[in-house]
Amino acid sequence: MIEGVPFVAVTRGERIESVHAVAACAATAGGETLLALGAIDEPVFLRSAAKPFIAAAVVRAGAAERFGFDDRDLAVMSASHNGEPEHVAAVAALLEKIGAQPADLQCGAHAPSYEPAAAALAARGEAPTSLHNNCSGKHAGILALCKMQGSPFTGYREAGHPAQRAILELCERVSDDRFPAGRLGIDGCGIPVYATSLRNAARSFARFATLAGLDAGDAEALARVRAAMIAEPFYVGGSARFDTDLMRVGNGRIAAKAGAEGVHATALLDAGAGLVLKVVDGTRRAAPPAAIALLTQLGALDAMQAAALGAHACVAVKNVAGTTVGEVRALSGN
Amino acid sequence: MIEGVPFVAVTRGERIESVHAVAACAATAGGETLLALGAIDEPVFLRSAAKPFIAAAVVRAGAAERFGFDDRDLAVMSASHNGEPEHVAAVAALLEKIGAQPADLQCGAHAPSYEPAAAALAARGEAPTSLHNNCSGKHAGILALCKMQGSPFTGYREAGHPAQRAILELCERVSDDRFPAGRLGIDGCGIPVYATSLRNAARSFARFATLAGLDAGDAEALARVRAAMIAEPFYVGGSARFDTDLMRVGNGRIAAKAGAEGVHATALLDAGAGLVLKVVDGTRRAAPPAAIALLTQLGALDAMQAAALGAHACVAVKNVAGTTVGEVRALSGN
Numbered sequence: 001m002i003e004g005v006p007f008v009a010v011t012r013g014e015r016i017e018s019v020h021a022v023a024a025c026a027a028t029a030g031g032e033t034l035l036a037l038g039a040i041d042e043p044v045f046l047r048s049a050a051k052p053f054i055a056a057a058v059v060r061a062g063a064a065e066r067f068g069f070d071d072r073d074l075a076v077m078s079a080s081h082n083g084e085p086e087h088v089a090a091v092a093a094l095l096e097k098i099g100a101q102p103a104d105l106q107c108g109a110h111a112p113s114y115e116p117a118a119a120a121l122a123a124r125g126e127a128p129t130s131l132h133n134n135c136s137g138k139h140a141g142i143l144a145l146c147k148m149q150g151s152p153f154t155g156y157r158e159a160g161h162p163a164q165r166a167i168l169e170l171c172e173r174v175s176d177d178r179f180p181a182g183r184l185g186i187d188g189c190g191i192p193v194y195a196t197s198l199r200n201a202a203r204s205f206a207r208f209a210t211l212a213g214l215d216a217g218d219a220e221a222l223a224r225v226r227a228a229m230i231a232e233p234f235y236v237g238g239s240a241r242f243d244t245d246l247m248r249v250g251n252g253r254i255a256a257k258a259g260a261e262g263v264h265a266t267a268l269l270d271a272g273a274g275l276v277l278k279v280v281d282g283t284r285r286a287a288p289p290a291a292i293a294l295l296t297q298l299g300a301l302d303a304m305q306a307a308a309l310g311a312h313a314c315v316a317v318k319n320v321a322g323t324t325v326g327e328v329r330a331l332s333g334n
Numbered sequence: 335m336i337e338g339v340p341f342v343a344v345t346r347g348e349r350i351e352s353v354h355a356v357a358a359c360a361a362t363a364g365g366e367t368l369l370a371l372g373a374i375d376e377p378v379f380l381r382s383a384a385k386p387f388i389a390a391a392v393v394r395a396g397a398a399e400r401f402g403f404d405d406r407d408l409a410v411m412s413a414s415h416n417g418e419p420e421h422v423a424a425v426a427a428l429l430e431k432i433g434a435q436p437a438d439l440q441c442g443a444h445a446p447s448y449e450p451a452a453a454a455l456a457a458r459g460e461a462p463t464s465l466h467n468n469c470s471g472k473h474a475g476i477l478a479l480c481k482m483q484g485s486p487f488t489g490y491r492e493a494g495h496p497a498q499r500a501i502l503e504l505c506e507r508v509s510d511d512r513f514p515a516g517r518l519g520i521d522g523c524g525i526p527v528y529a530t531s532l533r534n535a536a537r538s539f540a541r542f543a544t545l546a547g548l549d550a551g552d553a554e555a556l557a558r559v560r561a562a563m564i565a566e567p568f569y570v571g572g573s574a575r576f577d578t579d580l581m582r583v584g585n586g587r588i589a590a591k592a593g594a595e596g597v598h599a600t601a602l603l604d605a606g607a608g609l610v611l612k613v614v615d616g617t618r619r620a621a622p623p624a625a626i627a628l629l630t631q632l633g634a635l636d637a638m639q640a641a642a643l644g645a646h647a648c649v650a651v652k653n654v655a656g657t658t659v660g661e662v663r664a665l666s667g668n
Contacts, residue, residue: 018615282344
């Protein structure tokens, strides 16, 4: 069972009201542990933090060349996007490149994650579509992988489908781990997710950062995805999103991807390392303050960069009237 | 800082994905500790779990007699209600009894907590009002207290206002605790909230259950509020709400009130005890499974009652398509 250490406080007035425990590991591509917090050998589901590896499996199959994917296509394929108009347009364009339709997406529809985009859609009297789903780019990428394989769109979310098998095989190679049925779950958008230890995940993101220890095909594919995420960070998240802002502040030296239930992963190009953390209780609000504190501790963010991310490091808790009554921030001493 | 023990699991497939720690105390009115979990002497904000005591301060001031409050009025005054049409109508009726207007409520507006009620409101093109705020009944009750005091509605949310002073004084008497400025915070609806230990809070709810150790006026007021909550549980919460269902299943022997950031409190009439728990990380989803496990452990719920609350004890985790992919439930062995 995942265990962590108290790391993020939620305050109200002068008091700490709630506390989030965090488990985390930073490691090099060779497997040297740079930082360990909590139970780093317990398998955890990476959720959407694994999306860059899924996008890499699509690229590895040759889809980027065949369909002429640009950075924006690969960024939105690796995204948990906000469902803003730009994201919807990017996924629609991606589908057009591969000759697929929005109706082929089996991710399901949900309202845009970005509240103003959801409100604008509702104000126009429009229902959300599968294009607004934060995973729509990933699903479009999997359709591209099906096309490359000549495998059917039908059943593309099933673990036994050739597209999912190709994705899991790449994840196994990158993580040096194996994913039998007991290590799989079903993600919010219906595709398999795998559980691996934070230690393995940190090494995987270190390989994403360094391309070391990978075969040439995987290295080339991961390099392409990493460059795309860093070049088009808006398409990986969107307005006011931590990953987007972190990659902007990172000056091309950090690739970042959050996952549901409090997962956050970064590839640190300068350090040649990966950092993966899990908020033990799965709460999203604690992940950005924890990531910023750990990245600062690792020297991956300097004081100016950390200051530029201040709105993510210390998030105001507001009451209904909009008055600030507390904050979410890393515990002092971390 | 609040500390707890791992108590509620969130599963995905065959694995535990996230874990919530819980701190809890059960005690008698005399202060005998029946159950202790985690840091029970650390002050925590009770948030809306304190609403029955706020309603009691209103009753203690004589408002129930003067304005002819019935059970429904007192239940919605103690509520974190769903904003369903019945709740909105009940608060409107309460305001009319005291000669106040919806515009006098300073709780702010938010969409009904109950999703179908929010959707129905949006479908009619109507904006939420302060009546829909889950705290609107409490605020209406505070207006009644102002009327009894002859104090102004203006500033009724401020800690220095006579209405808030009367409320805090009752809370101090019931909890045998004191609330200087450092122990106060501002609640989501703008009024002061106080932090007291789970040990004190459990004894307070034991007194709510037994009326022991209280002066006659407080005892009479708390008895009136308790009877109202138990008689009209729908008005304390609403459709599909844990507190409402728990009081229904409790056969008149349990009064229950949740608070934000993972607080849950029960007055156990048969045991003459109170149980108060806090999900350490503040996550709402973990409170009902934890409460049911602890109430069962205390003998306050038998197997049939626990089974009747099954939908709250084990909550399905669904993906966007509606497929169950995991569950939220107390860890086995608790």
